[in-house]
Amino acid sequence: MFGLIGHLTSLEHAQSVAKELGYPEYADQGLDFWCSAPPQIVDTIRVTSITGQTIEGKYVESCFLPEMLAARRIKAATRKVINAMAHAQKHGINITALGGFSSIIFENFNLEQIKQVRNVLLDFQRFTTGNTHTAYIICRQVEQASAQLGIDLSKATVAVCGATGDIGSAVCRWLNVRTDVEDLLLIARNRERLQELQAELGRGKIMDLPEALPQADIVVWVASMPKGVEIDPAGLKPTCLLIDGGYPKNLGNKIQRDGVVVLNGGIVEHSLDIDWKIMSIVNMDVPARQLFACFAESMLLEFEKWHTNFSWGRNRITVEKMDQIGQVSVKHGFRPLLV
Numbered sequence: 001m002f003g004l005i006g007h008l009t010s011l012e013h014a015q016s017v018a019k020e021l022g023y024p025e026y027a028d029q030g031l032d033f034w035c036s037a038p039p040q041i042v043d044t045i046r047v048t049s050i051t052g053q054t055i056e057g058k059y060v061e062s063c064f065l066p067e068m069l070a071a072r073r074i075k076a077a078t079r080k081v082i083n084a085m086a087h088a089q090k091h092g093i094n095i096t097a098l099g100g101f102s103s104i105i106f107e108n109f110n111l112e113q114i115k116q117v118r119n120v121l122l123d124f125q126r127f128t129t130g131n132t133h134t135a136y137i138i139c140r141q142v143e144q145a146s147a148q149l150g151i152d153l154s155k156a157t158v159a160v161c162g163a164t165g166d167i168g169s170a171v172c173r174w175l176n177v178r179t180d181v182e183d184l185l186l187i188a189r190n191r192e193r194l195q196e197l198q199a200e201l202g203r204g205k206i207m208d209l210p211e212a213l214p215q216a217d218i219v220v221w222v223a224s225m226p227k228g229v230e231i232d233p234a235g236l237k238p239t240c241l242l243i244d245g246g247y248p249k250n251l252g253n254k255i256q257r258d259g260v261v262v263l264n265g266g267i268v269e270h271s272l273d274i275d276w277k278i279m280s281i282v283n284m285d286v287p288a289r290q291l292f293a294c295f296a297e298s299m300l301l302e303f304e305k306w307h308t309n310f311s312w313g314r315n316r317i318t319v320e321k322m323d324q325i326g327q328v329s330v331k332h333g334f335r336p337l338l339v
């Protein structure tokens with residue numbers, strides 16, 4: 001059995017969907033209440049591969065909300081992640097993806113040190129961040145959506161916002177060796193980590209966002225921001241592809257300008273309908289078929305019976321591992337969301 005640990009994008013979002021999830025008593029509650037709410041299994045899932053194989057899974061709502069980080073409720077945030085992991089393990093789930101901020105909190109606050117959660121001794125082999133598949137899907141979106149829009153990668157400048165992150169650095173590695181992209185712009189706040197990445201890649205220009213945006217033909221957004229940034233579309237190139245891989249979304253505003261295309265990044269479409277309700281709650285356009293690539297990674301690991309933490313730790317994703325997960329992604333009928 002596979003599992004997905006997820007969370008909603010804001011307190012407002014959580015309050016509005018509490019009833020749909022079967023928890024009407026949560027609907028009028030504020031952040032304090034969500035800080036103390038325990039994890040819940042709120043959906044049972046059946047997925048069939050195009051090979052004919054069917055697997056079962058569970059969705060674990062961690063009750064984490066990004067406002068907990070903004071309000072510096074760090075203890076509550078870390079408790080949400082670790083308790084959701086223990087809950088998944090206690091329910092016999094073999095491989096569980098840590099969606100959205102779950103893996104970021106796990107890494108940022110060294111939760112690997114916390115192994116005992118009440119009577120559960122956490123077995124980290126049973127969890128994956130899902131970031132290898134997410135990075136692979138974003139790279140395929142860069143390649144395929146740029147072709148759809150007539151952007152020639154060999155003449156294109158790609159800016160990666162969140163370049164030094166787990167997903168961002170993997171995207172940079174792939175673009176560096178698998179494509180002939182002309183220029184790479186590397187954006188994040190910590191200069192030292194940017195310089196390390198630049199040295200590893202042997203290329204790339206370190207830039208601030210306002211300097212990079214007017215130069216980019218493609219912008220990949222994979223920064224871990226609890227709230228999105230507002231950008232002025234007038235400052236972008238006449239044709240520009242924005243791939244927003246953040247959860248919550250990195251782009252705070254809906255951008256409407258001729259020539260500018262915004263694509264939901266790190267999202268896959270399955271070839272067959274999936275029996276679940278959770279993706280309508282996170283507002284996917286086609287909830288029976290579209291899902292986060294990190295969630296799809298745990299499904300792939302279950303289909304292949306690779307019950308291991310395929311994606312784990314930070315900045316260790318190799319192009320070879322992206323190929324490996326990419327092959328089974330295609331085999332089981334997942335494809336990147338396109339324009």
Ligand code: NDP
Nearest residue numbers: 162164165166167188189190223224246247266292293294
């Ligand atoms: P990491 O924490 O590993 O990396 C985050 C990156 O963003 C770092 O480079 C960080 O560098 C940078 N960053 C953070 N804040 C800012 C800022 N204000 N301005 C510019 N750069 C910033 O995160 P992941 O790579 O694990 O995840 C990235 C995003 O992808 C998250 O939003 C996550 O929720 C989403 N995600 C999507 C999935 C999907 O299936 N679609 C799956 C998993 C994650 P610095 O701190 O130096 O600024």
